Amino acid sequence: MSSVCLSVCVLSSSGSKVLVHFVNQSGVKSSVFVTEGETLLDVVIKKNLDISGFGACEGTLACSTCHLIFEESVYDKLEPMVDEEVDMLDLAYGLTKTSRLGCQVTVERWMDGMTVHVPQEIKDQRGKQEAVRSK
Amino acid sequence: MLTGVRGLSSSSGPRVCIVGGGPAGFYTAQQLLKARQDAAVDIYERLPVPFGLVRFGVAPDHPEVKNVINTFTQTAQHERCSFHGNVNVGKDVTIDELRQAYHAVVLSYGAEGNRSMGIPGEDLPGVFSAKDFVGWYNGLPSNKELHPDLSFETAVILGQGNVALDVARILLAPVEMLKETDITQNALEALAGSKVRRVLIVGRRGPLQIACTIKELREMVNLPNTRADMLPADFEGIAEALKDLPRPRKRLTELMMKAVKEGGDDKAEKCWGLRFFRSPVEVLAGADEKRAAGIRLALNKLEGSGESVRAEVTGQLEDVDCGLIISSIGYKSIPIDPAVPFDPRRAIVPNEMGRVQDTAGLYCSGWVKRGPTGVIATTMNDSFDTARVLIQDMEAGKLDLSVNKPGAQAITALLQTRGVRMVLFSQWEKINAEEEKRGKSLGKAREKLLDVDEMLKIRNVFISIFF
Numbered sequence: 001m002s003s004v005c006l007s008v009c010v011l012s013s014s015g016s017k018v019l020v021h022f023v024n025q026s027g028v029k030s031s032v033f034v035t036e037g038e039t040l041l042d043v044v045i046k047k048n049l050d051i052s053g054f055g056a057c058e059g060t061l062a063c064s065t066c067h068l069i070f071e072e073s074v075y076d077k078l079e080p081m082v083d084e085e086v087d088m089l090d091l092a093y094g095l096t097k098t099s100r101l102g103c104q105v106t107v108e109r110w111m112d113g114m115t116v117h118v119p120q121e122i123k124d125q126r127g128k129q130e131a132v133r134s135k
Numbered sequence: 136m137l138t139g140v141r142g143l144s145s146s147s148g149p150r151v152c153i154v155g156g157g158p159a160g161f162y163t164a165q166q167l168l169k170a171r172q173d174a175a176v177d178i179y180e181r182l183p184v185p186f187g188l189v190r191f192g193v194a195p196d197h198p199e200v201k202n203v204i205n206t207f208t209q210t211a212q213h214e215r216c217s218f219h220g221n222v223n224v225g226k227d228v229t230i231d232e233l234r235q236a237y238h239a240v241v242l243s244y245g246a247e248g249n250r251s252m253g254i255p256g257e258d259l260p261g262v263f264s265a266k267d268f269v270g271w272y273n274g275l276p277s278n279k280e281l282h283p284d285l286s287f288e289t290a291v292i293l294g295q296g297n298v299a300l301d302v303a304r305i306l307l308a309p310v311e312m313l314k315e316t317d318i319t320q321n322a323l324e325a326l327a328g329s330k331v332r333r334v335l336i337v338g339r340r341g342p343l344q345i346a347c348t349i350k351e352l353r354e355m356v357n358l359p360n361t362r363a364d365m366l367p368a369d370f371e372g373i374a375e376a377l378k379d380l381p382r383p384r385k386r387l388t389e390l391m392m393k394a395v396k397e398g399g400d401d402k403a404e405k406c407w408g409l410r411f412f413r414s415p416v417e418v419l420a421g422a423d424e425k426r427a428a429g430i431r432l433a434l435n436k437l438e439g440s441g442e443s444v445r446a447e448v449t450g451q452l453e454d455v456d457c458g459l460i461i462s463s464i465g466y467k468s469i470p471i472d473p474a475v476p477f478d479p480r481r482a483i484v485p486n487e488m489g490r491v492q493d494t495a496g497l498y499c500s501g502w503v504k505r506g507p508t509g510v511i512a513t514t515m516n517d518s519f520d521t522a523r524v525l526i527q528d529m530e531a532g533k534l535d536l537s538v539n540k541p542g543a544q545a546i547t548a549l550l551q552t553r554g555v556r557m558v559l560f561s562q563w564e565k566i567n568a569e570e571e572k573r574g575k576s577l578g579k580a581r582e583k584l585l586d587v588d589e590m591l592k593i594r595n596v597f598i599s600i601f602f
Contacts, residue, residue, distance in 0.1 A: 052166065053515045056206065060199030065512050087349045090383035093516065 018107050021115040024051045029115075036109055040102035040116065041066045051118050059103035061085060064092035066102035069117040074098075078105060094119030148173025149529055150542035152237040154224045154471075155244035156180030157187020159501020161207040162515045163241050166522030168213055171529070175215045177237075177543045179228075182276070183221040183558040183590040184566060185211065187245055189511070190583075191275045194301040195316035196308065198580065203511055211560045217543055219550075220558035221591070225471035227555045228546060234496055236545045238534050239525055242475065242484055242491070242499040243518070246466035246507040252293065256418025257462075260284070261427035265298045265463030272305055272322035274583035279321075284426075285329035287458025291430050293415050294463030295338035296346040297510075302461055303334045304354055307361050307405045317580040331459060333364075337410045339446040341437055342373050342391055343380075345409070348510075349387045355407055356390065362399030364408035370395055412436065413453065414446065418460060429456045466507035481506065489521030496534055498525050562594040569593050 016036040020043065023029045028050065034043045041055045044066070057063040061084045070078070075098035081089070085104050092099065102116075151167055153160045156178050164176045184190065186204055193200045211218045222228065224244070233240045249264040251257060263283060270278035290306055292299045305313070310327045318326075338345060356363060370392060377385055391409065399406075413432040421428030432453045435446035468484070470477035476492050478485045483506055484492075484499045491497040500521035501514045509517075528534050550557060558566075566584060574581035584590050 052169075052519055053162065053512075056203045056512060056515065057199050058202040058205065060202060062197065062199035062202070063510070063512050065515065083353070084350070086386065087353065090386060091348060091510065091512070093512075095382075 016109050018109055018112045020107065020111065021113075022049055022051070023115060023117045024049070025118050025120055027120075034107050036107055038107050040068060040105045040107065043107065044102065054118075055103065061088055061101070061103070064088045064101065067092040067094070067099055067119055068102045068105070069094075069096050069119060070098045070100060071114060072098050074111060074114045075100070077110070092119070147539060148175060149238045149534070149536050150174075150236075150540045151176045151525070152233045152240045152542075152546075153178045154230075154233070154240065154242050155187065155501070155503075156182075156185040156218060156220065157243065157245055157501070158189055158203065158207075158511050158514045159243035159245065159503075159518050160187070160241075161185075161210050162518035163243055163500045163522050164216055165206070165210045166519045167525065168210065168215055170522065170526045175542060176217075177546070178211070178216070178218045179222045179224055179233075179546075180218065180220045181223045181244075183587055183594070184563055185218060185220060185560070191270055191273045192298075193273075194269075194305060195272065195318035196304070196312060197301075198316065200511065218560040218563070219543070219547070220560075220563060221587070222550060222555060222557055227550060227553060230472040230474045230497070232549065233546065236541050236543075238529075238536055238538075238540050239496050239498060241521065241525065242497070242503055243501045244468075244471060244503055246468040246482070246502045248467040248469045248482075249462070250465040250467050252415050252462050252464065254415055254417055256420060256427065259418050259420055259427040260425065261287075261458055262418055262460045262462065265292070265294065265302055265461050266466055268302055268461050269298065272318050272326075274317075274319045274585055276585055276587050279319075279585040283325070283459065285325055285331050285459065288330060289333045289335070289455070289457040290331050290459035290461065291455055291457045292334060292336045292461045292463055294346075294465070295336050295409065296463065296465075296508075297348060297351045299336050299461075299463035300347045300351040300355060302463060303336055303407055304351070304358060306331050306334050307358055307407060309359055312359075315579055317574065317583060319583055319585065320577065320579075332405050334405075334407045335410050335455065335457075336407065337413050337415070337432065339412070339414045339435060340444060341411050342370055342388060342409070343376060343384065344444055345387070345391070345411075347387075349383070349390060352387060352390055356394050356399075358405075358407070360400075360403050361405040361407055362401065362403040363394040364398070364406040365391075365395040366408070366410065367395055369409070369411040412446065414448075415462075416452070419454065426458075427460050428458065429454055430460055466502070468503045468507065489517075489524045490528070556591055556594075558591070558594050566590050566593050 017033040020034050021029055021031045030049050032047045041059050044051055044054050053065050056065040085101050089101055153164055160178050167174050167176050189201055210216055249266040267278050271281040292302055412435045415430055416433045417431040418427050419429035419431055434449050434451040436449050437444050438447050439445050467482045476485050484503050486499050486504055489498050491499055498521055500518040570581040570583055
């Protein structure tokens with residue numbers, strides 16, 4: 001069923017659709033098809049993903065709430081950070097070596113299939129769940 | 136149609152009361168509404184207007200930080216949420232009365248007081264708390280008559296956190312940078328006529344303990360027409376320590392050292408400097424004994440290492456001539472109701488993960504819970520934590536949800552009999568529109584109303600149009 005949805009998406013959309021997996025604070029995974037050129041903050045907002053408090057300053061580099069953790073192979077290929085992003089990221093909870101602010105990362109085709117994690121602040125005892133959504 | 140007032144207490148879901156309409160209150164409400172589709176949340180705020188320090192604390196030239204107001208507005212407009220402004224909890228209604236009307240009460244009322252320096256001369260004219268100075272330029276009604284005298288060349292700020300840097304930046308920023316913001320018109324005019332040219336930002340300990348964050352320091356370094364005036368002696372040994380520092384502290388320290396080395400444009404008219412290892416011991420009066428003319432600082436040395444570095448006196452003193460002294464050593468929570476436990480030493484409500492000590496059904500979030508430090512995101516995470524704990528208690532049966540609670544219906548009736556003129560969110564929106572309108576005519580983002588009576592008048596106009 002997912003491959004049928006995938007081909008329907010590719011045929012019917014004008015912008016390139018990229019598959020991105022988001023894992024939220026509780027370990028819940030959401031898989032969404034996003035348009036090339038959107039930032040990851042745009043994606044979270046548009047797709048109404050369940051990530052509490054994401055993007056408080058609405059993408060203006062005045063907070064660190066859109067902090068996302070990337071796979072190393074993806075992180076290494078991202079555009080380098082400007083000082084202002086590093087300044088904000090330095091305040092983020094659970095900072096890692098592959099952390100970026102979602103509002104500064106624009107989706108590109110080569111990111112197809114990547115997984116991004118929201119830093120875990122509280123360990124959820126319920127374990128992981130998967131929610132696959134194709135749009 | 137009365138918006139913001141919900142229907143009768145026919146719902147059997149949990150009713151939660153939140154005391155305080157700033158970031159802690161709104162983020163706690165947000166999380167509760169999301170986690171329980173049957174929960175109703177009522178926010179009570181002392182001022183007629185919402186948003187707390189987002190409105191009265193965040194600097195006028197940081198409008199992006201205020202974007203959170205949009206998400207708070209959505210929360211206030213949620214059908215299961217209602218905002219009640221101009222309600223002074225502790226005076227107009229007691230905590231016990233709220234606890235009777237609701238299944239749970241969350242204290243999110245922040246820190247409206249400030250730590251005092253505790254030194255002679257602190258009460259002389261010319262000495263202000265940063266809380267009051269910031270309140271003055273941000274239009275907090277109780278600070279509208281502050282009238283700080285800005286006719287002196289040197290200002291000394293005690294404390295080196297982000298609030299101290301905000302104050303320094305507002306004192307030295309070119310007026311062009313401020314004139315389109317939501318800074319109050321009287322502050323803008325006072326700053327336009329200001330003679331302050333030199334601002335020293337003084338801390339007890341050393342460069343590695345500075346409490347501000349890099350964004351605010353960078354803004355000082357980049358401030359037009361100003362140069363940095365640091366003491367190289369304060370930075371002895373710092374270069375060697377850099378390599379062992381975690382990235383955030385390392386970058387912050389490197390930026391300071393760059394400012395020490397480069398200084399800035401010699402032709403700049405204004406200057407700012409960080410001064411370390413200095414604690415205030417006395418405010419010195421001028422010859423006429425009538426106002427502050429200087430500050431006496433004690434020189435410290437550092438003992439200990441890592442997180443537990445502390446300042447110890449050396450016995451040496453230093454006097455600095457200055458006409459404006461701003462103490463920025465911390466906000467402070469105050470007890471608002473004798474029924475609520477309060478720790479006067481730490482100035483917080485004693486709690487375990489947001490559950491108020493020995494008081495079932497009472498919770499806290501934000502600065503009143505953890506102390507007055509951190510940015511909005513810190514408070515956001517903390518509020519989410521308290522909300523989760525509250526929800527857990529509901530689900531574990533620690534709160535008796537089988538009892539019907541009247542919620543806002545009972546409290547608003549009580550407030551009406553006491554002559555309290557509440558401001559509902561839709562009425563705040565009218566005040567908001569008026570502020571934006573006045574701002575527009577001055578070329579500014581908004582012109583804040585400074586007077587509670589004026590705010591209530593605008594609210595009344597709204598009522599009379601519809602009824």
